[in-house]
Amino acid sequence: xxxxxxxxxxxxxxxxxxxxxxxxxxxxxxxxxxxxxxxxxxxxxxxxxxxxxxxxxxxxxxxxxxxxxxxxxxxxxxxxxxxxxxxxxxxxxxxxxxxxxxxxxxxxxxxxxxxxxxxxxxxxxxxxxxxxxxxxxxxxxxxxxxxxxxxxxxxxxxxxxxxxxxxxxxxxxxxxxxxxxxxxxxxxxxxxxxxxxxxxxxxxxxxxxxxxxxxxxxxxxxxxxxxxxxxxxxxxxxxxxxxxxxxxxxxxxxxxxxxxxxxxxxxx
Amino acid sequence: xxxxxxxxxxxxxxxxxxxxxxxxxxxxxxxxxxxxxxxxxxxxxxxxxxxxxxxxxxxxxxxxxxxxxxxxxxxxxxxxxxxxxxxxxxxxxxxxxxxxxxxxxxxxxxxxxxxxxxxxxxxxxxxxxxxxxxxxxxxxxxxxxxxxxxxxxxxxxxxxxxxxxxxxxxxxxxxxxxxxxxxxxxxxxxxxxxxxxxxxxxxxxxxxxxxxxxxxxxxxxxxxxxxxxxxxxxxxxxxxxxxxxxxxxxxxxxxxxxxxxxxxxxxxxxxxxxxxxxxxxxxxxxxxxxxxxxxxxxxxxxxxxxxxxxxxxxxxxxxxxxxxxxxxxxxxxxxxxxxxxxxxxxxxxxxxxxxxxxxxxxxxxxxxxxxxxxxxxxxxxxxxxxxxxxxxxxxxxxxxxxxxxxxxxxxxxxxxxxxxxxxxxxxxxxxxxxxxxxxxxxxxxxx
Numbered sequence: 001x002x003x004x005x006x007x008x009x010x011x012x013x014x015x016x017x018x019x020x021x022x023x024x025x026x027x028x029x030x031x032x033x034x035x036x037x038x039x040x041x042x043x044x045x046x047x048x049x050x051x052x053x054x055x056x057x058x059x060x061x062x063x064x065x066x067x068x069x070x071x072x073x074x075x076x077x078x079x080x081x082x083x084x085x086x087x088x089x090x091x092x093x094x095x096x097x098x099x100x101x102x103x104x105x106x107x108x109x110x111x112x113x114x115x116x117x118x119x120x121x122x123x124x125x126x127x128x129x130x131x132x133x134x135x136x137x138x139x140x141x142x143x144x145x146x147x148x149x150x151x152x153x154x155x156x157x158x159x160x161x162x163x164x165x166x167x168x169x170x171x172x173x174x175x176x177x178x179x180x181x182x183x184x185x186x187x188x189x190x191x192x193x194x195x196x197x198x199x200x201x202x203x204x205x206x207x208x209x210x211x212x213x214x215x216x217x218x219x220x221x222x223x224x225x226x227x228x229x230x231x232x233x234x235x236x237x238x239x240x241x242x243x244x245x246x247x248x249x250x251x252x253x254x255x256x257x258x259x260x261x262x263x264x265x266x267x268x
Numbered sequence: 269x270x271x272x273x274x275x276x277x278x279x280x281x282x283x284x285x286x287x288x289x290x291x292x293x294x295x296x297x298x299x300x301x302x303x304x305x306x307x308x309x310x311x312x313x314x315x316x317x318x319x320x321x322x323x324x325x326x327x328x329x330x331x332x333x334x335x336x337x338x339x340x341x342x343x344x345x346x347x348x349x350x351x352x353x354x355x356x357x358x359x360x361x362x363x364x365x366x367x368x369x370x371x372x373x374x375x376x377x378x379x380x381x382x383x384x385x386x387x388x389x390x391x392x393x394x395x396x397x398x399x400x401x402x403x404x405x406x407x408x409x410x411x412x413x414x415x416x417x418x419x420x421x422x423x424x425x426x427x428x429x430x431x432x433x434x435x436x437x438x439x440x441x442x443x444x445x446x447x448x449x450x451x452x453x454x455x456x457x458x459x460x461x462x463x464x465x466x467x468x469x470x471x472x473x474x475x476x477x478x479x480x481x482x483x484x485x486x487x488x489x490x491x492x493x494x495x496x497x498x499x500x501x502x503x504x505x506x507x508x509x510x511x512x513x514x515x516x517x518x519x520x521x522x523x524x525x526x527x528x529x530x531x532x533x534x535x536x537x538x539x540x541x542x543x544x545x546x547x548x549x550x551x552x553x554x555x556x557x558x559x560x561x562x563x564x565x566x567x568x569x570x571x572x573x574x575x576x577x578x579x580x581x582x583x584x585x586x587x588x589x590x591x592x593x594x595x596x597x598x599x600x601x602x603x604x605x606x607x608x609x610x611x612x613x614x615x616x617x618x619x620x621x622x623x624x625x626x627x628x629x630x631x632x633x634x635x636x637x638x639x640x641x642x643x644x645x646x647x648x649x650x651x652x653x654x655x656x657x658x659x660x661x662x663x664x665x666x667x668x669x670x671x672x673x674x675x676x677x678x679x680x681x682x683x684x685x686x687x688x689x690x691x692x693x694x695x696x697x698x699x700x701x702x703x704x705x706x707x708x709x710x711x712x713x714x715x
Binding site for chain 2: 031064067068069088089091093095099100101104105106107110111114117118120122123124125126150152166170
């Protein structure tokens with residue numbers, strides 16, 4: 001038997017066409033000021049991936065550029081070897097909580113059901129089956145009791161869970177989440193991390209912008225260390241080193257040395 | 269058919285339905301404008317259509333329907349595109365872009381109108397700005413009155429009425445069919461785009477819809493007052509409900525009430541009270557819509573000023589009652605089971621507050637009056653134990669978990685003890701035993 005011939009990938013043989021995300025030479029600029037420089041990496045299937053970096057490092061920008069929500073100056077992003085447009089249904093997105101108007105007159109169930117809209121399609125109604133699926137997702141994040149509450153009446157952590165339920169309802173294979181753990185209480189953080197791990201165990205890939213360096217090792221498998229360009233990317237155990245942290249944060253953070261020290265002692 | 273009815277059919281029937289159709293179609297689109305915080309868009313488009321109307325009038329030399337409609341619609345769409353262009357090229361937010369585009373287009377309209385006046389063409393500014401609902405009469409002969417649904421009779425219905433019906437049908441179809449799309453694109457445009465519902469496409473479609481509605485309505489309510497019809501019914505409905513589906517239906521009801529009520533007021537109100545003539549109906553519609561919005565803002569059971577005030581009062585009442593019981597409980601702990609009224613007034617920050625709280629607590633059976641003052645009943649003691657328990661647990665939490673100093677935690681705990689949350693129950697008892705940071709015992713039981 002002949003070995004399978006690798007699928008051609010836009011003449012970028014360094015990228016693996018089977019990986020959920022391949023970013024090639026991506027540069028993003030806001031008003032001609034570059035925010036992301038020449039990002040080039042693969043994200044591997046079935047992993048929990050953290051994107052870390054200081055403020056303004058382009059973490060959210062990376063996610064938004066991948067999803068085509070902001071234009072990129074150069075480069076391209078492929079999902080399982082194909083452009084975003086072709087694979088959109090397999091990709092879920094959880095934006096930062098403050099990006100929507102929480103006064104909007106919708107219930108938690110309405111929001112969770114929005115995850116089904118791509119499956120439902122243009123101009124079709126949200127059927128009972130889709131609502132039941134959305135309810136099941138609310139249940140998974142422990143929010144079923146709040147299904148009929150208007151979203152303004154939920155706490156920040158509960159709102160974040162509703163966002164997560166919406167992403168689950170999408171039944172995607174790849175998730176991008178922008179700081180899903182920002183500003184949530186400890187119980188919500190545990191619940192969310194459990195769900196992320198479950199997603200990973202089911203073979204899904206989850207990419208999270210994350211700001212808490214202390215929990216990277218506990219929660220994530222891989223890490224992308226970003227500061228306008230990729231400082232390091234790979235397995236947390238290999239690349240999440242004091243040296244790389246210092247390169248990423250440029251010595252700007254004093255807590256960094258403490259984190260580095262903690263790493264050194266925990267790594268034993 | 270008697271004369272009164274015949275007059276009504278000729279003079280009032282079409283304007284009445286025209287007012288209703290205009291109010292309805294404005295309200296339906298308006299819901300989404302209000303929720304997207306884009307109410308300005310209606311204002312912008314309604315001003316920007318002026319040059320289109322005047323230009324169409326100058327070219328076609330007629331004031332009748334279609335040319336004006338086409339000119340206005342074209343101007344509306346141009347305005348939307350210009351706003352988008354200015355927003356991108358000028359890198360300003362869309363409110364600022366509208367603020368640039370619509371006065372410029374309106375100014376162009378004014379200049380054009382002056383040119384028209386110079387050519388002795390009769391185009392009345394007030395007709396464009398305030399609407400002329402009253403001119404939409406149904407010019408029926410007595411023969412036709414007997415068969416008002418004959419094609420000949422229907423042919424005499426003013427063209428503006430059909431345009432309004434058309435725009436109402438279009439808006440209803442879009443809102444019913446595209447409800448899900450409009451909802452997701454208004455709530456979370458990025459999600460909508462990532463799900464395959466281009467939020468840019470949807471917002472442009474909405475803008476075009478606003479343009480169509482505005483233009484179709486200008487004969488009925490005028491290009492300025494149309495803004496009131498776009499915003500008021502939707503804003504009124506939003507104040508009454510927290511569900512978008514209900515809000516849409518409520519806005520429909522509000523707009524029908526507005527049109528009907530304002531028409532009755534404008535057309536028949538003045539003669540009914542003995543005043544001559546009638547009032548401009550577009551004006552009374554806008555006033556009526558504003559009045560309904562004001563009523564909702566004051567009286568809505570959820571978001572109204574009165575309801576909010578009542579909730580605040582209820583909370584203040586409960587807090588003062590809990591403070592009373594807590595104060596009596598502490599006094600009892602220190603060996604003074606009966607407190608005199610003026611001592612209570614001092615401890616609770618005011619005679620009125622203490623007197624009111626005592627009156628309610630006695631009525632509720634948790635406190636009792638004695639000769640020397642006020643004391644707790646058994647039920648009150650149990651209630652007080654719960655409050656003090658919550659208070660002291662919070663103090664413990666603030667010292668042990670939040671790292672506050674022991675002499676800094678009484679005041680925050682005084683506030684937190686009144687919050688009805690599960691968080692208070694879940695605080696672990698202190699590591700040092702059943703005492704709070706000040707050494708007071710923490711009562712058993714649930715708060």
